[in-house]
Amino acid sequence: MIDLLGYAAFFLSTALIFAIITLGLNLQWGQTGLFNVGVAGFVAIGAYTSALLTTPETAGRLGGFGLPILAGWVAAMAVTALVAGITGYVTLRLKADYLAISTFGVAVVTQLVALNARGLTGGPFGVAFIPRPFGALADRPALFNFTSCGVVLAVTVLTYLALEHLTRSPWGRVLRALREDERAAVSLGKSARSYRIQAFAVGGAVMGLAGAVQAHLIGFIAPDNYVPTLTFQVWAMLMAGGSGSNRGAVAGALVVWAVWVGAGALSAALVPQAFQARAAALQIVVIGVMLCVILLWRPQGFFGPRRRRTPGGG
Amino acid sequence: MAAMLETDGLVAGYEPGLPIVRGASIRVEPQEIVVILGPNGAGKSSLIKAIAGLVPISGGAVRLAGVEITRVPAHRMVQAGLAFVPQTENVFPLLSVQDNLRVSAGGLPRADTAARIEEMFALFPDLARQRRLMAGSLSGGQRQMLAAARALIVRPRVLMLDEPSAGLSPRFVEMVFARLAEIRRGGVTVVLVEQNARAALAIGDRAYVLVEGRVAHEAPAATLWDDPVVAELYLGQRSDGGR
Amino acid sequence: MALQFLLNGLIEGSMIGLGAIGVTLTYAILRFSNFAHGDFMAWGAYSTLMLVGLIGSAVGTVAPIGPLSFGWPLILAGLGGMVFTGCLALLLDWLLFARLRARGQAIVVVMASFGASMALRNLLEFAFTSSPTYFSRKIQIARPIGLGIRITPDQTVLLGMTLVLVVGMHLLMTYSRTGREMKAVSQNPALARVVGIDLDRIVRMTWLIGGALASAAGLMVGVLVQIRPLMGLDMLLPMFAAAILGGIGSVPGAVLGGLVIGLSQAASVQLVGAEWRQAVAFVILVAVLLVRPTGLFGVQER
Numbered sequence: 001m002i003d004l005l006g007y008a009a010f011f012l013s014t015a016l017i018f019a020i021i022t023l024g025l026n027l028q029w030g031q032t033g034l035f036n037v038g039v040a041g042f043v044a045i046g047a048y049t050s051a052l053l054t055t056p057e058t059a060g061r062l063g064g065f066g067l068p069i070l071a072g073w074v075a076a077m078a079v080t081a082l083v084a085g086i087t088g089y090v091t092l093r094l095k096a097d098y099l100a101i102s103t104f105g106v107a108v109v110t111q112l113v114a115l116n117a118r119g120l121t122g123g124p125f126g127v128a129f130i131p132r133p134f135g136a137l138a139d140r141p142a143l144f145n146f147t148s149c150g151v152v153l154a155v156t157v158l159t160y161l162a163l164e165h166l167t168r169s170p171w172g173r174v175l176r177a178l179r180e181d182e183r184a185a186v187s188l189g190k191s192a193r194s195y196r197i198q199a200f201a202v203g204g205a206v207m208g209l210a211g212a213v214q215a216h217l218i219g220f221i222a223p224d225n226y227v228p229t230l231t232f233q234v235w236a237m238l239m240a241g242g243s244g245s246n247r248g249a250v251a252g253a254l255v256v257w258a259v260w261v262g263a264g265a266l267s268a269a270l271v272p273q274a275f276q277a278r279a280a281a282l283q284i285v286v287i288g289v290m291l292c293v294i295l296l297w298r299p300q301g302f303f304g305p306r307r308r309r310t311p312g313g314g
Numbered sequence: 315m316a317a318m319l320e321t322d323g324l325v326a327g328y329e330p331g332l333p334i335v336r337g338a339s340i341r342v343e344p345q346e347i348v349v350i351l352g353p354n355g356a357g358k359s360s361l362i363k364a365i366a367g368l369v370p371i372s373g374g375a376v377r378l379a380g381v382e383i384t385r386v387p388a389h390r391m392v393q394a395g396l397a398f399v400p401q402t403e404n405v406f407p408l409l410s411v412q413d414n415l416r417v418s419a420g421g422l423p424r425a426d427t428a429a430r431i432e433e434m435f436a437l438f439p440d441l442a443r444q445r446r447l448m449a450g451s452l453s454g455g456q457r458q459m460l461a462a463a464r465a466l467i468v469r470p471r472v473l474m475l476d477e478p479s480a481g482l483s484p485r486f487v488e489m490v491f492a493r494l495a496e497i498r499r500g501g502v503t504v505v506l507v508e509q510n511a512r513a514a515l516a517i518g519d520r521a522y523v524l525v526e527g528r529v530a531h532e533a534p535a536a537t538l539w540d541d542p543v544v545a546e547l548y549l550g551q552r553s554d555g556g557r
Numbered sequence: 558m559a560l561q562f563l564l565n566g567l568i569e570g571s572m573i574g575l576g577a578i579g580v581t582l583t584y585a586i587l588r589f590s591n592f593a594h595g596d597f598m599a600w601g602a603y604s605t606l607m608l609v610g611l612i613g614s615a616v617g618t619v620a621p622i623g624p625l626s627f628g629w630p631l632i633l634a635g636l637g638g639m640v641f642t643g644c645l646a647l648l649l650d651w652l653l654f655a656r657l658r659a660r661g662q663a664i665v666v667v668m669a670s671f672g673a674s675m676a677l678r679n680l681l682e683f684a685f686t687s688s689p690t691y692f693s694r695k696i697q698i699a700r701p702i703g704l705g706i707r708i709t710p711d712q713t714v715l716l717g718m719t720l721v722l723v724v725g726m727h728l729l730m731t732y733s734r735t736g737r738e739m740k741a742v743s744q745n746p747a748l749a750r751v752v753g754i755d756l757d758r759i760v761r762m763t764w765l766i767g768g769a770l771a772s773a774a775g776l777m778v779g780v781l782v783q784i785r786p787l788m789g790l791d792m793l794l795p796m797f798a799a800a801i802l803g804g805i806g807s808v809p810g811a812v813l814g815g816l817v818i819g820l821s822q823a824a825s826v827q828l829v830g831a832e833w834r835q836a837v838a839f840v841i842l843v844a845v846l847l848v849r850p851t852g853l854f855g856v857q858e859r
Contacts, residue, residue: 033664035664035667035668037592090847091846096663096664097584097589097590097663097667098801100590101794101797101842102843104592104794105798105838105839106839108794108839109835109836112832112833112835112836116830116832229675235668239668277682277687278686281679284675284676284679285675285680285683287675288672288676288679289672289676291668291675292672292673292676295665295672296653296657
């Protein structure tokens with residue numbers, strides 16, 4: 001029984017980390033209309049930054065500064081915000097598609113660095129021995145899972161409240177005005193771009209934080225964790241939850257992660273070992289089709305505000 | 315006899331439930347020049363764009379020489395015999411003058427195209443000298459000429475123009491309107507939306523005054539200027555609309 | 558050895574350029590960057606592979622042509638793959654993109670292409686697994702052509718194919734009615750309708766051409782490197798970079814952009830190693846966006 005609860009706590013922790021990433025994407029896309037196809041890259045940057053700063057010294061790899069976990073998290077947010085801000089600075093005066101392409105590029109290059117810059121990232125083997133909050137409890141798995149879950153929950157709630165506050169602030173109102181009304185954007189001129197860069201950087205910081213928290217939850221990271229599938233899951237979560245609403249982002253993350261894990265467990269139980277890889281591929285196909293179907297028939301998502309995103313013109 | 319172009323209680327607008335044209339009925343006889351006037355926002359442009367198939371129509375009918383063309387898609391209007399010259403962005407800036415004409419002559423038989431292009435150059439000799447130039451580098455007046463040539467190349471029965479004189483110098487305005495009168499003598503029916511009422515009425519046969527998407531008044535062009543009803547409906551706005 | 562990178566770059570650039578033509582046309586005419594374009598490449602390669610198998614089972618083993626690694630079945634299958642991939646692109650447009658386009662939110666179409674890309678790629682993994690396969694496992698002998706450069710017969714023929722396709726595309730865009738109409742639509746879709754251009758026909762042509770050229774690029778990668786479900790995704794960033802470097806909407810620009818990126822990637826292999834290839838494309842992309850976002854042959858967007 002306690003094991004089951006422990007597993008539930010672990011499941012919830014993972015789902016909540018997705019919720020944090022989705023909250024970051026919601027600020028970028030849902031609130032500001034900025035398209036990010038490189039979510040996985042920003043999450044990876046956060047994870048690696050925090051890991052490098054907090055792990056004990058390791059031979060053959062830079063970093064291992066043994067800093068406190070919280071310092072790692074703050075640095076993760078700062079570095080990711082910087083990368084997101086630069087990406088926004090380069091592309092946000094241009095067409096929306098160029099931001100999408102550039103974020104895709106950021107994710108590809110981050111993946112390359114993670115895989116190949118062994119001296120920095122440990123290469124394909126990744127970084128291990130990342131300190132875990134309340135790591136002293138590790139020999140009591142259930143309790144450890146509960147405390148970890150508590151930490152993730154606290155971070156999620158804080159992020160949620162902070163973003164809700166930002167959304168309601170004058171700053172958030174400007175972002176919504178920019179998204180809804182191009183004339184407002186034009187009248188704001190140069191500062192419109194600056195607002196968008198800020199929103200993109202803050203959203204990136206939230207993703208970086210999520211990456212860092214996850215790294216410290218698992219204690220080990222590798223390039224495989226940050227493939228395009230991750231980006232894609234987060235998009236499915238946001239679209240299912242209904243972009244524009246922080247509550248929807250969290251709900252979407254929980255539901256899609258449950259569906260994902262459920263489908264995985266089901267195929268693990270039903271599909272013979274030899275076909276597991278194929279079943280996993282099919283799982284992604286289904287989510288891909290689901291994303292397209294949501295875009296086609298329910299663009300407001302399942303939990304989102306009941307409003308039409310597009311005027312029925314043209 | 316059927317009118318050359320006729321709208322019957324036309325309702326049209328970009329967003330459903332928000333019509334800009336609200337039941338406009340006009341009738342244009344063969345080889346007439348009809349001017350459509352009205353205060354800003356009266357729906358003049360939207361009316362001819364709806365006729366051209368560019369603004370969704372939600373009610374009423376459009377007939378061209380007795381044939382209903384209400385739901386004909388915009389790209390088939392040329393074949394139906396209706397040509398339209400938008401107010402702005404009415405040439406392809408990155409195609410040469412010649413290619414602008416060629417791309418607009420798609421509906422003609424291939425053998426006919428080259429000869430027809432030369433006919434257009436004969437009609438607009440200014441353009442002939444610039445045939446290899448990118449249309450984007452033409453002056454405003456030359457662009458209007460090219461836009462008109464582009465519309466005429468398919469031998470339309472009706473030519474509709476949206477503010478052909480907008481942004482042109484007085485010398486060019488005069489030239490454009492003189493050319494329109496010439497085009498009509500060649501057998502083409504002309505429908506004109508114009509802010510420059512004086513110049514348009516000088517060559518027009520009749521005029522409609524549009525207010526809030528409906529026809530508020532109709533009169534021969536020659537007498538319209540002195541019509542008291544019109545003065546009240548439209549000319550009161552002349553200070554900001556009539557230029 | 559030193560100059561061999563020129564040939565390698567030319568080949569890599571050809572693959573990128575062929576794909577980038579489709580990217581640039583889709584962007585110019587349909588106004589969105591299609592993230593599924595790389596997967597058209599992979600689908601082209603796999604459909605060609607399937608057709609080769611089909612032909613093989615119908616007529617038995619066919620001897621390769623001269624020193625090449627393949628015979629006429631691959632040529633026939635390659636053409637079939639181009640048709641198939643063009644139709645796949647059409648189908649995807651009809652099912653997904655056209656409906657979203659009608660609502661007028663361009664960036665939602667980009668997102669849908671991202672979802673479609675995931676689905677397409679993983680369908681391939683589902684059907685063929687993620688392990689690479691080959692058209693032929695024959696080792697080809699590279700012959701010296703001077704300056705210390707060596708080239709295999711397959712490479713020669715496929716470079717020739719690229720040249721034919723690129724010149725053909727250029728002629729189509731410059732001298733055919735369809736090409737002129739495509740240019741007209743990319744400059745002003747509303748005016749294009751007014752002058753009597755059937756937008757739906759132009760959209761269909763765009764997808765057919767883009768899909769077919771992606772398939773040809775996929776065939777080239779498949780013959781000269783290998784066939785994998787991820788082969789298209791790996792080419793996506795270089796293709797986008799090439800299209801933007803060349804100037805969106807310009808076919809010669811896309812090809813030239815592809816060659817620049819291909820050569821830079823090949824040159825960088827000597828300096829930083831092959832694994833950093835895509836980073837080179839990214840650096841060029843960012844540089845173009847910073848210095849000249851309209852690209853080499855582009856014009857200011859309206």
